[in-house]
Amino acid sequence: METLLVVDDDPNVRNLIIKWINKKGFTCLSAVNGQEALNILLQHQVDLVLSDIRMPIMDGIQLLKSALQLYPDLAVVLLTGYGEIEVAVDAMKSGAYDFLSKPIDLNILGISLDRALERRRMRLEIKHYQKNLERLVAERTRELQQVLDRLKETNLETVRALSEGIEAKDPYTRGHCHRVSFWALELAQEVGFSEEQLEYLEYGSLLHDTGKIGVQDQVLNKPGPLTAEEYEHLKEHPKIGYRMIKSVRALAPALPIIRHHHERFDGKGYPDGLKGLEIPLDARIVVITDAFDAMTSTRPYRGALSVEKALEEMVRGRGTQFDPDLLDIFIDRGIFAHDPTPTHTPE
Ligand SMILES: [Fe+2]
Numbered sequence: 566m567e568t569l570l571v572v573d574d575d576p577n578v579r580n581l582i583i584k585w586i587n588k589k590g591f592t593c594l595s596a597v598n599g600q601e602a603l604n605i606l607l608q609h610q611v612d613l614v615l616s617d618i619r620m621p622i623m624d625g626i627q628l629l630k631s632a633l634q635l636y637p638d639l640a641v642v643l644l645t646g647y648g649e650i651e652v653a654v655d656a657m658k659s660g661a662y663d664f665l666s667k668p669i670d671l672n673i674l675g676i677s678l679d680r681a682l683e684r685r686r687m688r689l690e691i692k693h694y695q696k697n698l699e700r701l702v703a704e705r706t707r708e709l710q711q712v713l714d715r716l717k718e719t720n721l722e723t724v725r726a727l728s729e730g731i732e733a734k735d736p737y738t739r740g741h742c743h744r745v746s747f748w749a750l751e752l753a754q755e756v757g758f759s760e761e762q763l764e765y766l767e768y769g770s771l772l773h774d775t776g777k778i779g780v781q782d783q784v785l786n787k788p789g790p791l792t793a794e795e796y797e798h799l800k801e802h803p804k805i806g807y808r809m810i811k812s813v814r815a816l817a818p819a820l821p822i823i824r825h826h827h828e829r830f831d832g833k834g835y836p837d838g839l840k841g842l843e844i845p846l847d848a849r850i851v852v853i854t855d856a857f858d859a860m861t862s863t864r865p866y867r868g869a870l871s872v873e874k875a876l877e878e879m880v881r882g883r884g885t886q887f888d889p890d891l892l893d894i895f896i897d898r899g900i901f902a903h904d905p906t907p908t909h910t911p912e
């Protein structure tokens with residue numbers, strides 16, 4: 566059963582209400598002014614306060630405000646004397662549940678108290694429900710995040726498997742995609758890529774040569790220079806890769822790199838002849854790290870260049886093959902010297 570606190574400086578009114586409340590079976594506490602009532606509230610768990618307005622030391626309005634500050638869910642019903650209706654209406658705006666005019670009609674008092682207690686119960690229930698809901702939402706969000714993380718991991722594993730598949734077809738490029746990706750991520754970090762942009766760059770750089778799956782082996786592994794026709798065939802690989810990956814929605818952000826990693830800054834690259842800043846930033850980054858790895862690796866048609874020679878070669882392509890600003894960062898900040906694998910030796 567709920568506990569009620571009756572506050573009135575008039576002992577006759579107080580006793581009348583206390584007797585009536587006790588008869589109804591509620592636990593009843595009482596106080597003679599607002600201050601005393603506040604002290605009781607601090608010591609007892611009270612569900613409803615039934616208070617007079619005009620009292621010495623602390624009046625009912627002050628009690629209402631202080632009590633609600635301490636216990637926002639407390640139900641407060643005010644008793645108003647003649648001429649206090651306006652005060653009582655203001656009190657309702659401050660959070661009182663109801664007000665009753667003196668002299669008190671015990672039937673009306675009963676209805677008012679029942680209603681106030683019912684409202685309080687509902688309010689507590691809603692609060693409880695909301696709290697549960699918040700907990701549930703937080704739990705589900707956490708679960709969803711875990712699923713997303715797992716999905717991301719799976720994505721990356723799939724991408725790695727695909728890139729290893731390409732390399733298996735072309736033994737000369739073993740580790741190529743990994744190294745291109747490693748340096749591209751380092752360069753992108755220098756440029757200030759966000760976590761999400763880095764993720765896409767990782768997919769794109771690992772998959773940049775996916776289209777080589779569609780290039781004939783004898784062209785891919787030809788130990789000498791390619792004929793014009795063979796070279797045209799090899800140049801198809803960005804478009805083949807683009808077509809392959811286009812339908813995989815999760816990998817869509819990798820597409821600009823796959824398609825444009827052989828564009829040149831002067832517009833003379835392929836497949837679309839994009840020029841300068843028309844070439845997506847991700848792709849301009851991969852153009853640099855792809856070329857660097859190609860030069861420093863052994864290829865069927867030539868041996869590996871030394872790092873110094875490769876850098877010299879690349880500086881010659883500054884502004885023609887490569888984005889000059891990105892190339893400067895790649896060289897000046899020594900990114901080329903970062904070891905992609907602890908045991909890396911140029912192939
Ligand atoms: Fe390529």
Ligand SMILES: [Fe+2]
Nearest residue numbers: 741773774855
């Ligand atoms: Fe490549």
